[in-house]
Amino acid sequence: MPEDLLAAARSAPGFMPDDEGAALYAAARDAIPGPLLEVGSYLGKSTLYLAAAARERGGVVVTVDHHRGSEEHQPGWEYHDPSLVDPAVGRIDTLPGFRHTIATAGAEDVVVAVVARGETLAALWTGPLALAFIDGSHTDESAQRDYASWAPHVAIGGVLAIHDVFPDPADGGQAPHRIYRKAVESGEFTELTGCGSLRLLRRVRPCALS
Template sequence: MSRADELLAAAAAAPGFMPADEGRALHDAALAVEVPGPLLEIGSWMGKSALYLAAAAVRTGRTVVTVDHHRGSEEHQPGWEYHQPELVDPATGLLDTLPSFRRTVHPAEDVVVAVVARSEVLAQVWTTPLALLFLDGSHTEESARRDQEAWVGKLSVGGTLAIHDVFPDPADGGQAPFGVHQRVLASGEFTELPGTGSLRLLRRLR
């Protein structure tokens, strides 16, 4: 088994919310992108999607950059549906997924650079054109729009934009990522590629 295949197997077994077919589609999109530059994801949780990207990175000689404050999104906080009490740091009383993330991505530490920050803070100092941008951060309308405005312009022409949890029907899920998808398409700067499940892929044209 190649190292990339080992990372794919680790990704499939890792905790997280990304279905296996969507994870493989993200990996394949990262593998297929032709322009130079790193792969950057916004929203890492415990590192599952980072491993799918890392498997592509070891095959193509790229670097994966993950951006997450590791305090969880709204739905992960106490009293919400996806809260996991075992992830609360007793010293601070706050959710902290960074230790779990580090355990997950340990096999890929040579290709994954973890930035612990709010995405809009890092965006202010980020200048490297991206080959792939994966948007999977907080899904409130405000935060999804903020990630879009801060990062989509940093994607190279010919690069791939991946957006997770895009649900056209509100009965299936929140609408903030769908709104990002619709605004990006309406800009005329992107063309849509075949997606998988709730994962949408777009290629930047100009």
């Protein structure tokens, strides 16, 4: 991984451990030809690992996030950061921090940021993806919606990456684990070697809904 982007990713605010980020970068770098897409960007830490892969591939990574924060980022929740609240509207706004992360890393040339809900962009998306990385809100409703919206867009031979997959409920929320199990049990994906809470799956059969 390019040293400048690796250093920027390591120092960026966020929740992606470096070993998992490196595994995500490698999966994106080695994926089949096609677009890379990230669902849920927060302040851009994981985006930089994908940006490094995009630069090596001679392409871009598209990120989609409404930038109003997940449920766990709202007031009264575990990961709430008051400094991210826009006083003009009284709501979380992670977009300025995200742009700062990408700009200071010198990665604006390989990151295309879409400010929208994931399902809104998915309804407009028409081409196959080389890699889709799902790391949005971790409620069951949101995780299931992200999976239903984006898994069908992964090309045959492409990679579906899911973050924060914890088999043991004592280690973390179960919504990402449930969509990971859904992908495996669908027969449409086969599991690759992941890292920590990052699961990597390759599409081997067309989506049943396509």
